[in-house]
Amino acid sequence: MTSDKTSRTSHTAAQATVRVNANVPAGPTAAIVLHGMWRRGEGKFSIIVLGLWLIVAFVSLFWTPQPLLATDGYHVWATPSAAHWLGTDGTGADVLSWLMAGSRTNLLIVVLTVLFAAAFGLLLVAAMVARNGTLAGASVVVVDALISIPTVLLALILAVPLGASVTVIVVACGFGYGLNLARVARPAALLAARSSYVEAALASGASGWWTFVRHIVPNTLPVLLVQLSLSAGTAVLAESGLTYLGIGVPSGVPSWGHSLATSVKFINVYPLTVLWPGLIVTVVVVALNVFGDVLRDAVDPMVNAELRDGAAGADCDGGTLSDPLRAARPSHTVGQRTAVSVRGTADTDVAGRRSA
Amino acid sequence: MSVEIRGLNVAIGGKTIVRDVDLNVGDGERVGLVGSSGSGKSMISRSIMGLLPANAHVSGSIRVGDRQVVGMRDAELADLRGRYMGMVFQNPAASLNPVTTVARQIALPLRLHYDLTKTERLDRVRAMIAKVGLPDDVLGKYPHQLSGGQQQRVGIATALITSPRFIIADEPTTALDSIVQRQIVDLLVSLVDDAGASMLFITHDFAVLAHATTRCYVLDGGRIADSGDTAALLDHPSTTQTDRLVSAARTLSLVESGEA
Numbered sequence: 001m002t003s004d005k006t007s008r009t010s011h012t013a014a015q016a017t018v019r020v021n022a023n024v025p026a027g028p029t030a031a032i033v034l035h036g037m038w039r040r041g042e043g044k045f046s047i048i049v050l051g052l053w054l055i056v057a058f059v060s061l062f063w064t065p066q067p068l069l070a071t072d073g074y075h076v077w078a079t080p081s082a083a084h085w086l087g088t089d090g091t092g093a094d095v096l097s098w099l100m101a102g103s104r105t106n107l108l109i110v111v112l113t114v115l116f117a118a119a120f121g122l123l124l125v126a127a128m129v130a131r132n133g134t135l136a137g138a139s140v141v142v143v144d145a146l147i148s149i150p151t152v153l154l155a156l157i158l159a160v161p162l163g164a165s166v167t168v169i170v171v172a173c174g175f176g177y178g179l180n181l182a183r184v185a186r187p188a189a190l191l192a193a194r195s196s197y198v199e200a201a202l203a204s205g206a207s208g209w210w211t212f213v214r215h216i217v218p219n220t221l222p223v224l225l226v227q228l229s230l231s232a233g234t235a236v237l238a239e240s241g242l243t244y245l246g247i248g249v250p251s252g253v254p255s256w257g258h259s260l261a262t263s264v265k266f267i268n269v270y271p272l273t274v275l276w277p278g279l280i281v282t283v284v285v286v287a288l289n290v291f292g293d294v295l296r297d298a299v300d301p302m303v304n305a306e307l308r309d310g311a312a313g314a315d316c317d318g319g320t321l322s323d324p325l326r327a328a329r330p331s332h333t334v335g336q337r338t339a340v341s342v343r344g345t346a347d348t349d350v351a352g353r354r355s356a
Numbered sequence: 357m358s359v360e361i362r363g364l365n366v367a368i369g370g371k372t373i374v375r376d377v378d379l380n381v382g383d384g385e386r387v388g389l390v391g392s393s394g395s396g397k398s399m400i401s402r403s404i405m406g407l408l409p410a411n412a413h414v415s416g417s418i419r420v421g422d423r424q425v426v427g428m429r430d431a432e433l434a435d436l437r438g439r440y441m442g443m444v445f446q447n448p449a450a451s452l453n454p455v456t457t458v459a460r461q462i463a464l465p466l467r468l469h470y471d472l473t474k475t476e477r478l479d480r481v482r483a484m485i486a487k488v489g490l491p492d493d494v495l496g497k498y499p500h501q502l503s504g505g506q507q508q509r510v511g512i513a514t515a516l517i518t519s520p521r522f523i524i525a526d527e528p529t530t531a532l533d534s535i536v537q538r539q540i541v542d543l544l545v546s547l548v549d550d551a552g553a554s555m556l557f558i559t560h561d562f563a564v565l566a567h568a569t570t571r572c573y574v575l576d577g578g579r580i581a582d583s584g585d586t587a588a589l590l591d592h593p594s595t596t597q598t599d600r601l602v603s604a605a606r607t608l609s610l611v612e613s614g615e616a
Contacts, residue, residue, distance in 0.1 A: 133410045196451035203405055203445075204465040204514065205438030207431075218455045 032306050036298035043294040049287035057103045066094035068101055068254060077270045086276050089263055095276055101254035102277075106236055106284075109169055109255075113235040114228050116174025121181030121227075125220075126212050128186050129193035143182050151176035151238065152245075159247035169248050173238050177231035185223050192219040222296045229292025233285040240281055256281050357421045357440060357521030357554055358383045359404065364416035366399045366578075368409060373399050375578045377416075381522070386548065386555045388565045388572030388586055390601060396578040397558045398446075401524045404556070405443055406433040420522060438465035442515035444544065446527040448507035452499035458485075458510050459495040465518045484513045488543060505536035509543070516547055523548055523555040529564055541568050562602055566590055574598045 037043035065085065072084070072092040080087045086095040127139035155172035162168050192198060193216050201211045217224070236256070242248030243257030244264070251258070259277040267274045297303045359381040366374035374396040381387045391397050402408045404418055406425055418425040420441065425433070437443075442465075445451035452461055462481045466472055472480070485494065488509040499507055508528060515523060525544060529537040545568055548555045557568045565572055566586055574582040574589070576597040582589065593599040 131410050196445055196447055197453040199407060200443070200445055200451040200511070200514070201453070201464060202407055202434075203437050203441075203443040205434050205436075205468045206464065207434055210468070215453050215456075219453070221455075 033295070033298045033304070036304040036306060037291075037294045040294055040297075042290045043298070046287040046291040046294060049283055050291060053103055053107065053284060056100055057107045060100040060104055064094075064097035064100050066097045068093070068097055070094070077266070077273065079272060087272055089259075089273050090266065095259065095273055098254045098259050099256065099277060099280060102256045102259055103280075105166070105249055105253060105255040106239055106257075109166055109239050109249075110232045110235045110288075112166075112170045113173045113177065114232050116170055117177035117181055117231050118224070118228055120174060120178030121185065122217065122224075124178065124182035125185050125189045125216075126209075128182060129189045129212075129216065131193075131208055140186075143179055147176075147179045147183060149176075152242070155242050155247055156245075164243075164247050164250040166249060166253075169235070169239055169242050172242075173231075173235050177234065181224070181227050181231070184227050185220050188220045188223045189216050192216040195219075222300060225299065226292040226296050229288055229295065232292075233288035236281055236285050236288065240277075358385075358419075359522060359554065359556065360417075360419045361400070361404075362417040362419075364400065364403060364418060365414070366396070366403055366408065367413045368399075369411055373578050374403070377575075377578075377580055379573055379580070381554050381556050384552050384554055385571065386545065386557060386569045388569035389556060389558045389575060390560060390562065390565055390572055391575030392560055392601065395575045397560075397575055398526055399578075400575070401443070401526045401556065401558055404524060405437060405441060406430075435469070438520070439469040439518055440520050441522045441524065442518070442520035444508075444511050444515045444523065444525040444528040447531045448504060448511045448528075449499065449531070451511055452507055454499055457496050457498060458490075458502070461499075461510060462513045462517055464514065469518060480517060481513075484517050485509075487516075487547065488513045504532050505540065508532060508536075508540050512540070512544055512547065516551065519551050519553070521553050523553055525555060525557045525568075527559055529559070529561070537564060538567075544568070560601075562590060574601065 034047070038047060070093070072078070072088055072094075074092070075084070075088050076090055076092045078084055078088040078092075084094050084096070086099070089095055089098070124139060124143055127135055128143065130136045130139075151172050154175060155168050158168045158172055159165075193211075198211045198215050201215055202208075206214070239248055239255060240257035240260050243255060244261040249255040249258050256277045260274065260281070263270065263273040263277075359379075361377055361379040364374055364377040364379075365372060377396075377400060379387075379389070379400070389397050389400065399408070399412075403414055404420065404425060406428060408414060414426055416426060420436065423436070425436070428436075452458075459478070459481055462484060463477050466477050466480060481495065482492065485492070490506060490509050490513070494502060494506065494510070499510070502510065508531075511528070523544075528544065529540050532540060541564055544555075544557075555568075557565070559565050559568075569586050572583065572586045572589060573580050574595070574597060581597040582593070582595045584594075589598060590602055593602045
C-alpha cells in the first residue's frame, strides 16, 4: 500500500546512514549561533565589544588601576599619562578606574532592565493573544493607554519615594520597554496563537498557558530578540540621561552616566574627560543594537543553514535521542559550501538559498 | 467510544453555521461527514473537541462516551482531548509547530497526559513512527524537512500515540496529492481498526469517503441533508445535494484514474 512512499523514505534512511561518518562540525545550538554571528563583520564587532564589557566588569570586581576613592589633588583634570591612562577628573580621581567600575553598574542595569521588560512584556503579550476575547481586547486598550506615559516622567515620579537609585532606572525603563515589546511582538504572537499548530496542541490536550510558553513564544523569538537588544542599548542611554538628571545612579556609585554627568559641565575646558565615557556609551549602544540584528539572523534557520542541520540533533526531547540523531544528521551544508567554492561566486546565491 | 450529537446548533457572531444536527458514531464505527466547503463540517468537529472560537455559541447535546461536552469546563475538556479524543488536521504543514522536532511533536500528548520517563516516552514514539511507516531518523527533524505525506504521518502518529478511543480526521487528505491521499487513508483506517477506535472522517471527496467509512452523513448549509450506508448513498443518491456532490466526485475520480 505504501510502496512508493516506503521506497522513498528508505532511500532517505540509506542516505542518512551513508552520512553518519561525514565530518560535520558538531556542537550545541549556542555554539552554532555564535559562529553564525562571528562570520559577519558587525557580528564580530558586537561580540568583541560586549565580550570586553563582560571581562572589564568582572576584572573591576578585584582590580582597578587606582582605588576608587583615591584622589590626586595635585593632578586634577590631568591629561592621559602613565599614572592615569585616561587622565583624572575634577577631584583628581582616576577616570579609567571609575569607568571600569561603572561598567559593572551599567551591566547590572541592562540585565535587570531587559529581564524586567521581557517578563512584563511577555505577560502582556499573553493577555493580548488570549483565546478569551474580552481579556485580549481589554489588554490591547490598556497597553495603548499606558504606552503614552513617557519613561522619563515615570522615572521622575518613582524618584519621589525612592530617591536616585538603580531601581528607578530598572523599573521605569523595564516598564516602558515591556510595553513597547508587547506592542511590537503582538502581531507575530497573534499569528502563532491563531495557527493550526497551536490548535493541534490544544487538540492534544495542552492548556492555553502551555501553548503560549511552548508554541507561541518560540515562534515569536526573532522579534523578541531584536526588540530586547534594542531595549538593552536604550537602557544604557537612559542610565546616562537619568543620572544626568539626578534621578538615576546615586552619587558615589560609579557608572558611565555618573562619569559623564560629573564632567559634562567642563566640556569646553577639559573635553577629554567627557570624551571617554561618551565614546564608551556610544560604542556599547551600537554594539547592542547590532547584536540583536545579527542574533536574529543567526537563530533563523532560513538564513543560518548550519543551525538547521545542527539543531536537528541538539534540540530533541531528552539526551537519549541526541546522539543517534546527531550521527544521522544530514551534512549537505558542508557539501554545498564545497560546491560553492568550486563553482565560484555565480552559484553562491543559489546554493546559499537552497541550503537555507 | 461512541459519540452522540443531538440538536446541535452553532452560531458565530450571530450567524448560525450548524443547524439542528443529529449525528451518531457507534463504538468502533467509521463514519463519514461530507459536504462542500463552508457547509459546517469543521464546526461540528471543533464542537466535539471544544475548540470553537471564544465568540461561538453552542447549544444542543454532544455526548462523548458517557460525558457531555457542551458546557464542559476547559480543564476537563483538555483532559478529554489527546487522551480519549485525537484529531488529525487538514493541513499537515501548518499543523506542526515549525520550531519543534518531530519527536517532541509526537510525544506531546504523552507528556500532557501520562507520567512517563523520557526513555519510556521515546520508546513509544519510536514504536508509533514505525507503525505510521516513517524512518527512525525523522525524529530529530523539523517539519519543513519532511514531505507533505510524511508530515501527515507525523500528524496521525501524534493523534494516535495515546490510543484514543475516538478519532476525528478533519479532511486529512485535502492538502495531499492523490497517490499519497490513498496511502494516508489506508494507514488511518488500518490504525483505527487495529486500535478498535471509532472515527469521524470529514471530507468533501466521495472517492476518499467510500474508502474510509461504512456509513456517512451529508451536510448542506449546516443541516444534515442525507445519511445512510456510504456505498448505497454513492450508488443511489436520494437527495439533490448528495446527487450534486456525488456527480462532482465522479468527474474528479475519472480524472484521477486517467492520471494514474
